[in-house]
Amino acid sequence: xxxxxxxxxxHDVVQRVRRWGGQRRIGHTGTLDPMASGVLVLCLGQATRxxxxxxGHDKTYSAEIVLGTATDTYDRTGQVIASAPPPPLTx
Numbered sequence: 001x002x003x004x005x006x007x008x009x010x011h012d013v014v015q016r017v018r019r020w021g022g023q024r025r026i027g028h029t030g031t032l033d034p035m036a037s038g039v040l041v042l043c044l045g046q047a048t049r050x051x052x053x054x055x056g057h058d059k060t061y062s063a064e065i066v067l068g069t070a071t072d073t074y075d076r077t078g079q080v081i082a083s084a085p086p087p088p089l090t091x
Contacts, residue, residue, distance in 0.1 A: 010040055017042060029054035035075060036061065 008016070010031040017026055027048040029041040043051050067086035071078030 013040060014042065017044075027051045033059075035077075 010028050014026050014028055017023065021044070023044045025045050025048050027043050029043070029051055032038050032040060041054055043049075043054075066076075068084050069080055070082040072081050073079075
């Protein structure tokens with residue numbers, strides 16, 4: 001699920017799969033962070049017993065960082081309210 005295209009919550013996805021596939025027992029292994037893209041793992045039928053084995057694992061992130069920009073929401077979705085060249089990095 002890509003956050004730029006994401007209009008559905010994890011619960012919405014489960015509800016749609018229930019309607020589409022007629023499957024009553026569906027579970028997901030955890031929601032995605034709102035700004036993250038990734039895979040939403042669904043377990044159907046008897047496989048819902050496996051959800052606990054998929055949950056609780058560490059998440060791994062890769063990030064692209066923009067230095068020298070401030071937004072009104074403190075993330076990339078906000079309006080830029082200030083920008084300046086970042087100071088030089090030293091080792």
